[in-house]
Amino acid sequence: MRNGDAFDPNCPTRLVLDRIGDKWTVLVVLILKDGPLRFTQLRDRIGGITPKVLTQTLRAMARDGLVTRQIYPEVPPRVEYSLTPLGHSLQGPIRAITDWAEENVTEVMAAREAALAE
Amino acid sequence: MRNGDAFDPNCPTRLVLDRIGDKWTVLVVLILKDGPLRFTQLRDRIGGITPKVLTQTLRAMARDGLVTRQIYPEVPPRVEYSLTPLGHSLQGPIRAITDWAEENVTEVMAAREAALAE
DNA sequence: CTGTATCCTCGCTGATACTG
DNA sequence: CAGTATCAGCGAGGATACAG
Numbered sequence: 407m408r409n410g411d412a413f414d415p416n417c418p419t420r421l422v423l424d425r426i427g428d429k430w431t432v433l434v435v436l437i438l439k440d441g442p443l444r445f446t447q448l449r450d451r452i453g454g455i456t457p458k459v460l461t462q463t464l465r466a467m468a469r470d471g472l473v474t475r476q477i478y479p480e481v482p483p484r485v486e487y488s489l490t491p492l493g494h495s496l497q498g499p500i501r502a503i504t505d506w507a508e509e510n511v512t513e514v515m516a517a518r519e520a521a522l523a524e
Numbered sequence: 525m526r527n528g529d530a531f532d533p534n535c536p537t538r539l540v541l542d543r544i545g546d547k548w549t550v551l552v553v554l555i556l557k558d559g560p561l562r563f564t565q566l567r568d569r570i571g572g573i574t575p576k577v578l579t580q581t582l583r584a585m586a587r588d589g590l591v592t593r594q595i596y597p598e599v600p601p602r603v604e605y606s607l608t609p610l611g612h613s614l615q616g617p618i619r620a621i622t623d624w625a626e627e628n629v630t631e632v633m634a635a636r637e638a639a640l641a642e
Numbered sequence: 643c644t645g646t647a648t649c650c651t652c653g654c655t656g657a658t659a660c661t662g
Numbered sequence: 663c664a665g666t667a668t669c670a671g672c673g674a675g676g677a678t679a680c681a682g
Binding site for chain 4: 455456458459462483
């Protein structure tokens with residue numbers, strides 16, 4: 407099972423890995439962690455993301471129960487996205503990664519330099 | 525900086541995220557954690573990976589200092605791959621993810637079911 | 643404001659075959 | 663045994679324009 411976890415798309419590990427591997431998803435989690443934001447706010451904060459891709463990302467996250475989509479029937483229309491408790495809990499694993507990254511980035515970069523020198 | 529971490533390819537977080545998002549890299553770490561293996565052994569254990577992709581994965585990991593490539597000048601040739609201490613330490617973040625996945629998979633799956641029902 | 647609808651390109655993956 | 667070479671195909675992702 408440990409061996410097969412990348413081949414079964416239904417494997418929990420694979421599932422989470424695919425989401426965490428997506429840079430937009432990680433960014434959304436980090437940006438939404440302080441409170442709900444509207445579509446345009448998200449877009450501006452992230453910067454460089456097209457509306458299509460942002461929509462895709464948010465839809466996927468909503469499907470998986472990571473964010474909720476709150477629609478206010480006003481004019482002009484307003485939609486707010488916020489993290490669910492599940493989405494908030496994702497910060498744990500993400501933190502583990504960013505911490506590791508900050509701790510070891512110098513070593514990784516050094517390895518790359520060394521590889522280039524060859 | 526927290527906002528920009530996905531756009532700068534040199535950002536440590538982005539760097540690690542890209543590697544962890546790659547299913548083959550994660551598998552290699554998990555499989556090599558008990559000791560060195562040869563190219564063919566890795567291929568057989570992983571199953572379903574082509575030599576080209578396995579080579580690409582191992583080269584990338586070697587560049588980043590995650591694995592070492594030990595060549596024994598024998599006939600027939602023998603090459604062993606093993607995790608560096610840095611590679612071993614990657615198990616921490618990976619564990620954080622797999623743990624989260626196993627803990628929350630039911631909730632995620634439930635959210636998906638609910639989304640489908642709509 | 644909050645998205646959809648197209649189109650297009652690019653990189654990655656896998657299949658297959660071949661070499662030192 | 664341990665790769666390299668080559669090619670084809672697919673799908674994600676971005677640019678742009680438009681709609682409710």
